[in-house]
Amino acid sequence: MSNCMQIDVHKEGPLLILTLNGRYDISKIHNFETIYRQHLEDNPKIIALNLRDLKYIDSSGIGSLVRCMNLALKNNIEFICYDINENVESIFKIAKLDQFISILTHDEFKQKYIKKQ
Numbered sequence: 001m002s003n004c005m006q007i008d009v010h011k012e013g014p015l016l017i018l019t020l021n022g023r024y025d026i027s028k029i030h031n032f033e034t035i036y037r038q039h040l041e042d043n044p045k046i047i048a049l050n051l052r053d054l055k056y057i058d059s060s061g062i063g064s065l066v067r068c069m070n071l072a073l074k075n076n077i078e079f080i081c082y083d084i085n086e087n088v089e090s091i092f093k094i095a096k097l098d099q100f101i102s103i104l105t106h107d108e109f110k111q112k113y114i115k116k117q
Contacts, residue, residue: 005054007035014045015113021053024061036068040075046113047072052083052106062095069101078102082109 005022016039024032039047049065057065065081072079083106084092092098104112 005032007032009035009039011042011044012114015048016042016044016046017048017050019050019053023056024054024064025056025058026060029060029064033064033068037071040071040077043075044077046078046080048109048113049081050083051081051088052085054085054088057088057091059095062091062097065097065101080104080109082106 005020005024005028008019008021010017010019018036018039020032036047047068069079080102081092082104084103089098089103092101092103097103
């Protein structure tokens with residue numbers, strides 16, 4: 001099993017999408033938070049994490065997402081997660097993240113945030 005996590009960054013106007021692919025554990029936090037903070041400097045209005053291909057997240061990864069959400073809120077940036085697979089969604093529910101992080105399906109995200117072409 002691959003132990004890496006790939007982070008793809010896509011900007012669409014005021015929207016910043018970070019797509020996480022792989023496993024998010026303690027060994028990935030520094031790299032992810034560095035990338036996240038660099039993109040915060042661009043002052044996006046919305047930060048969206050696409051978690052469709054995130055296979056696993058541990059407690060340190062959850063803590064990192066909470067820090068990132070708090071940083072976004074402190075900077076008046078909307079923070080959402082979308083297109084979460086079942087494994088990660090169940091971890092979010094156990095950790096009660098679904099109670100304070102906005103979680104959308106792929107279709108809900110597209111309908112609300114992606115401009116009609």
